[in-house]
Amino acid sequence: MKKIKNRKSVIILLLFLLVFAGALVFITLKPDTVFLIKQRITQSFDKAEVKAVSYGNDELTQITYSEIERDSNFIIDNSLMLINQENTLSDSFSPNIGEYKDSGVIMDKGLFKAYEKMANEIIEKFDDKLYIMSAYRDSSEQEDISQEKKGEGTAMPEGASEHQAGLALDVYVKGFAGLGFLKSEVGQYVNEKCWEYGFIIRYPSGKTNITKVEFEPWHLRYVGFPHSEIIYRNNITFEEYIESLELGEFYYYDDYIITRQSSEGYLLPKEYKSAVISPDNMGNYIITLKTK
Template sequence: TIYIILCFLILLIILLSFLLLKNPDLLYKTQSLFLRSENHYEIEELNKNELKAFQIENTDWPSNQSLMLVNNEYSLPENFSVDLAEYRDSTVFMNTALLDDYALLTEAVTKQTGDKLYVSSVYRSYEEQEEIYEEDPIYANKPGHSEHQTGLALDVYVESFSGPAFIKSKAGQFIDQHCAEYGFIIRYPENKEDITGIPYEAWHIRYVGLPHSMIIAKNFWTLEEYINFLEPGHIYTVNDYIISRQNPNQDILLPDSISDIHYSYDNTGYIIITARVNN
């Protein structure tokens, strides 16, 4: 009986090994599952003792657009003005929030894989998105509902590997596993189409910044799930960060012993505040 069980286990291991070797993207995702579990970005709710009240209009906290939720349900505000800047004299314009971290990500991709990362699409104007939608209304988002209009979403590729083939490249696999370390997420992950409304796109990365990207990646969340997790008025801790989603028209309640406070409107009526805990 033991001999039969051992033989069965050996055959099972051989079969699984064969399947993984024949499907490099599946092998990669299996490795990624275990590697991601090592990240130490456990998010916990903070006890609301000794909080200080702030009025957002009376602070000098910097803001950016990194955590705006844009999808079929939440369209861009009519008065939305994107914060754009040119990336390294490339004639490619991106949201100012991601310029530095995108530079770090591309350097890491080249260093680790030898491939140069390119961008096929970043910022699109309303008119450009409208034209794309008219050409392909099945896959393209309606104008006003596309993340590309924020300059926060990038469609990336490397030579010989673009679109669905991107994940088969070393660069695509590095992006899939490590982009969160640089503030990016795979915006439309596998098996989440019922939440995002968009099929899996390994090449479409979205900037949300740290520590949010690491929290999302660790929990295999979408941006929708992350924002829904952050209950308004609650305060969370993760590593040495404080995170809170609050109503900007009311007093902002935060611990007193924090610094490097900044925030982003989330496009659902709230702001998401990120700060460092003073040690």
């Protein structure tokens, strides 16, 4: 009787060891999957709470686009343009691009500081250099890539790519590019922290039904603050975020007021420190006011 009991506990112990060894092998071979599971769990505990606010008429002031152009407190950029297969860039769109630090890399000028800060902090933290595989692409380059990769689902048709606006960067570190980027320490850092620099992972895992693009842990899109933080912490796509901003409403988050309005003249709260205005690529503008 005792012998049988002993044999039973040996079997249980062996099974336990087997599962444990299996888990260790999984963690070693699949650091990217483990990272994504951990990320999903932390995100579910740390949501960003965006609140709708309303103003009385006497608290608001009307401002026209030409007044905004003359206002030095306003930055005009393209950071919140929703660009996808349904909302393609118009033929008249002209990107606000420049060369990043004599590198030959062309991107939207609004990305310079944000990218530089992230790349520098990565060198400091990991002693590793972040490289850009692709940044701005003009419409003919986008068309070529789209033809080349037809059927792979990895390149947008002409007009539907954020690269054409200079707002997206495909990044990698030596030895880790593409999906493999997420197996590297830097790749995981970028995927977890890029929001702190104003970027989002534009095509996150598990959201292909909304973005219509497979997971791309290397494709960063600049959206600025506090939008990157809200999108990351609430684990939503850029599509869902833009849709959540109803026309004419005001939203409060942290030290920011966000409002999306149609393009005839804008009603804004009278007091703010600085502001960013960007078209949404759907005929409206999104204005982000910093209150402190």
